[in-house]
Amino acid sequence: MTPHFLPALVNPPFGDPGLYVDFLFARRALLFDLGELAPLPARKLLRVSDVCISHTHIDHFIGFDLMLRLMLGRDKEVRLYGPPGILRQVENRLGSYSWNLIQSYPTEFVLTVTEFHPDGSAQRASFSSRRVFARENQQELILSGGIVLDEENLRIRAAFLEHSIPCLAFAFEEKLHVNFMKNRLAELGLPVGPWLSEVKRAVLRGEPDDTLVYPAAPGEESVGRGWSIAELKEKVLQVVPGEKITYVTDTAFTDENRRRIVELARGADYLFIEAVFLHVDWERARDRAHLTARQAGELAREAGVTRVFPFHFSPRHLGAEAELRREVAQAFAAPTAAPLQGDEKT
Known part of the structure; x- marks a missing residue:
């Protein structure tokens, strides 16, 4: 399956958390x-359309200023999603600067912020450079099933975790993965062109299999017979479940957190999960509401993910990166789930 998305950690595992997709x-x-x-070049940051914030501890939010500075002076909209309080925090951040020159800019940067609450309610508001980042267009929402973004073929789902404050974990899902086999198109004498995108959208919308499509080369009218979606699925299309990427950080290892993480990450192609401490320090991890490497690996195994990528290692374990990774890998590969020392009922 040809991947459509490339996830990568922004920083090395002892650095600040962050995932770029x-x-x-x-x-x-x-x-x-x-x-x-800083490790992300400007051209990559300027591609960002949506930002999901787990919580606003400084190592998870300090990059807001760099993003803001880069977006100013450009016609750009960014959507940001976060936990309770994020609207006020963004508003305060924007309000901490002097904007007496910004109204002379010929461009408009808009930041739309959605604040998500455990009961499924949400508030959304926008902040525009043309109106000196005053809060506007505020609305009340209900986000059912934890879904914070829902597009034609993409979905982002959030789950609340406990980290002494509410903290969000996220799953990014491609609803269906649709690929065309170019060799099969050539064998059938079918041209490559915009009609293929129309077929893909029809499949994603769930159009009936007897829907007819008329192939055409770019800039030309269609010639020849129509092809049903069923025929195209059989001969030139690959339609399989889409990719899934899950991001989990800053969470206590409690029964409820464990259940929510496993449910959110189930079957993910990629699980990016914190592994802050070696398991010998499980009591410290418990007291600081973080995961050990062994706990991270077990959660990945329980969720049945394909790949696990640990990050957010504690500076306490500088020089022990290999050991942290080994603990995750061993727990991930374990055939049975032995009770973990430090597992506590809550």
Whole structure:
């Protein structure tokens, strides 16, 4: 299956948390958390359309200023999603600067912020450079099923975790993965062109299999017979479940958190999960509401993910990166789930 998305951690595992998801066939990207963003070149940051914030501890939000500075002076809209309080925090951040010159800019940067609450309610408001980033267009929403973004073929789902404050974990899902086999198109004498995008959209919308499509080369009218979607699925299309990327950080290892993480990450192609401490320090991890490497690996195994990528290692374990990764890998590969020392009922 040809991937459509490329996820990569923004920083090394001892650095600030953050995940960049690049769209390989569109000029677009997503960010999960806004820690230190210096490793991302401007051209990559300018692709970002949506930002998901787990919580606003400084190592997860300090990059907001760099993103803001880069977006100013450009016609650009960014959507940001976060936990309770994020609207006020963004408003305060924007209000901490002097904007007496910004109304002379010929461009408009708009930041639309959605604040998500555990009961499924949400508030959304926008902040425009043309109106000196005053809060406007506020509305009340209900986000059922934890879904914070729902597009034709993309979905982002959030789950609340406990980290002494509410903290969000996120799952990015491609609803269906549709690929064309170019060799089969050539064998059938079918041209490559915009009609293929129309077929893809029809499949994603769930159009009936007897829907007819008329192939045409770019800039030309269709010639020849119509092809049903059923025929195209059989001969030139690959339609399979889409990719899934899950991001989990800053969470206590409690029964409820464990259940929510496993449910959110189930079957993910990629699980990016914090592994802050070696398991010998499980009591410290418990007291600080973080995961050990062994706990992270077990959660990945329980969720049945394909790949696990640990990050957010504690500076306490500088020099022990290999050991942290080994603990995650061993727990992930374990055939049975032995009770973990430090597992506590809550």
